[in-house]
Amino acid sequence: MSTTGTSSFVVVANRLPVDRVVTPGGETTWRRSPGGLVTALAPVMRAYDGAWVGWTGSPDDAPEPFSTADMDLRAVPLSAEEITLYYEGFSNATLWPLYHDVIVPPEYHREWWDAYRQVNERFAAAAAEVADENAVVFVQDYQLQLVPQILRSMRPDLKIGFFLHIPFPPQELFAQLPWRRQILEGLLGADLIGFQRDGAVGNFESLAELFTGASAVGDTLVTDDGRSVRARAFPISIQVDEVARLAEDPEVQARAATIREEVGSPRHIMLGVDRLDYTKGIGHRLKAFGELLRDREVTPEDAVFLQVATPSRERVEAYQTLRDEVELQVGRINGDYGRIGTPAVHYLYSSYERAELVALLRAADVMVVTPLRDGMNLVAKEYVTARTDLRGALVLSEFAGAADEMGTGAFLVNPHDIDGLRRTMMAAMRVDDAEAEQRMKLLRDHVISHDIDRWAHDFLAALRAV
Ligand code: ADQ
Numbered sequence: 001m002s003t004t005g006t007s008s009f010v011v012v013a014n015r016l017p018v019d020r021v022v023t024p025g026g027e028t029t030w031r032r033s034p035g036g037l038v039t040a041l042a043p044v045m046r047a048y049d050g051a052w053v054g055w056t057g058s059p060d061d062a063p064e065p066f067s068t069a070d071m072d073l074r075a076v077p078l079s080a081e082e083i084t085l086y087y088e089g090f091s092n093a094t095l096w097p098l099y100h101d102v103i104v105p106p107e108y109h110r111e112w113w114d115a116y117r118q119v120n121e122r123f124a125a126a127a128a129e130v131a132d133e134n135a136v137v138f139v140q141d142y143q144l145q146l147v148p149q150i151l152r153s154m155r156p157d158l159k160i161g162f163f164l165h166i167p168f169p170p171q172e173l174f175a176q177l178p179w180r181r182q183i184l185e186g187l188l189g190a191d192l193i194g195f196q197r198d199g200a201v202g203n204f205e206s207l208a209e210l211f212t213g214a215s216a217v218g219d220t221l222v223t224d225d226g227r228s229v230r231a232r233a234f235p236i237s238i239q240v241d242e243v244a245r246l247a248e249d250p251e252v253q254a255r256a257a258t259i260r261e262e263v264g265s266p267r268h269i270m271l272g273v274d275r276l277d278y279t280k281g282i283g284h285r286l287k288a289f290g291e292l293l294r295d296r297e298v299t300p301e302d303a304v305f306l307q308v309a310t311p312s313r314e315r316v317e318a319y320q321t322l323r324d325e326v327e328l329q330v331g332r333i334n335g336d337y338g339r340i341g342t343p344a345v346h347y348l349y350s351s352y353e354r355a356e357l358v359a360l361l362r363a364a365d366v367m368v369v370t371p372l373r374d375g376m377n378l379v380a381k382e383y384v385t386a387r388t389d390l391r392g393a394l395v396l397s398e399f400a401g402a403a404d405e406m407g408t409g410a411f412l413v414n415p416h417d418i419d420g421l422r423r424t425m426m427a428a429m430r431v432d433d434a435e436a437e438q439r440m441k442l443l444r445d446h447v448i449s450h451d452i453d454r455w456a457h458d459f460l461a462a463l464r465a466v
């Protein structure tokens with residue numbers, strides 16, 4: 001065993017939390033990416049000489065280790081072929097659909113699995129190299145499920161935590177995976193495994209008992225080699241301060257008012273903000289809205305639908321097909337019900353600055369979050385946080401992790417039930433101010449007291465305690 005590293009806290013994630021910026025003079029610098037995870041972990045990074053191990057996002061990119069204000073960054077290179085096999089293939093065309101209720105059929109290819117294993121070994125080796133003796137290592141998400149076990153075999157001194165940001169499926173689906181035992185054993189290399197929901201914890205525990213030699217003893221799993229592993233739910237959240245500050249910014253509020261005018265000052269603005277992903281139920285909500293227009297329950301003067309779709313995984317075939325389907329649907333609805341200057345659906349295929357995003361949230365009377373399956377869904381939490389005015393209504397799918405915490409204040413819906421979705425969207429539009437305020441207060445109280453700093457603190461405290 002060699003302990004060569006100096007960091008007593010190491011995060012391992014598919015992506016580094018920085019983006020490369022090339023100055024006009026041709027020099028490369030790095031800018032911290034906006035994510036909530038990196039912001040929540042920054043104080044821990046500073047306090048413990050933290051390091052972050054991840055990929056830069058470009059093929060064959062292996063800059064020397066470098067530092068930002070808060071942490072050391074260790075780039076793990078991926079070749080163009082590995083991006084195709086490990087990232088677009090096994091991560092996003094096998095695991096992603098399998099873990100999201102097989103909404104599209106997962107593909108099982110042995111060469112994708114081989115690449116996944118090799119890349120996981122590379123990430124584990126990089127983490128083993130930077131970690132100081134007895135360091136805490138925090139591994140993130142479905143791309144790196146083998147890292148805990150590989151890392152433990154290299155460095156048994158480490159304390160290893162893992163957090164899965166997406167759902168963990170039930171036996172009926174997970175059992176399809178030809179490499180189910182290996183994935184479970186990979187995860188069981190951790191001391192603490194965090195999931196978004198209690199249901200995922202239950203799924204994992206019963207699968208671990210079924211397909212590995214582990215057995216549940218009280219609230220712990222004991223592996224066949226006698227190690228104790230805890231699995232627990234840690235529902236992730238957002239940077240409440242950042243969203244609330246933007247929401248109170250007069251410029252953002254002025255922008256929200258302008259957006260309302262620009263879409264024709266309808267009585268109701270309905271908003272969807274999602275990565276363009278087949279898990280998000282964009283088609284279901286557009287279908288429901290189109291039917292409301294068809295049956296004249298709403299007119300384009302009453303209500304417009306604003307759908308922001310962030311470009312995502314554009315090289316994966318299922319995402320290209322989805323884009324065509326959504327854009328066909330938007331075109332149909334506007335062709336049938338739009339008027340010159342007043343389309344019924346405003347569709348934006350683009351990424352936005354945080355301030356613009358919060359302005360959209362402030363402009364929306366009804367936020368429509370209807371995933372068919374979602375680990376958590378941060379947009380729902382961002383919406384209620386942005387509503388410092390206690391106005392607006394949240395339509396939320398039962399299949400989002402956020403439904404566990406936000407079920408009482410939101411208008412919960414089963415997105416597969418198009419009539420139910422229509423009724424719920426109408427109810428959210430018609431809710432009176434007093435009830436809307438009461439619901440929004442409940443929602444905000446919960447999110448404000450459960451922000452991402454608390455999530456990071458709870459997870460790391462539980463990890464240190466095991
Ligand atoms: P995602 O599937 O990406 O995350 P989500 O939780 O909604 O989904 O987070 C998306 C983030 O991107 C939000 O912060 C949102 O504001 C931002 N965003 C969306 N569209 C944008 C746009 N056009 N421009 C700029 N920003 C945009 C995965 C899981 C989720 C889980 C999170 C965190 O799928 O279930 O909640 O990780 O664990």
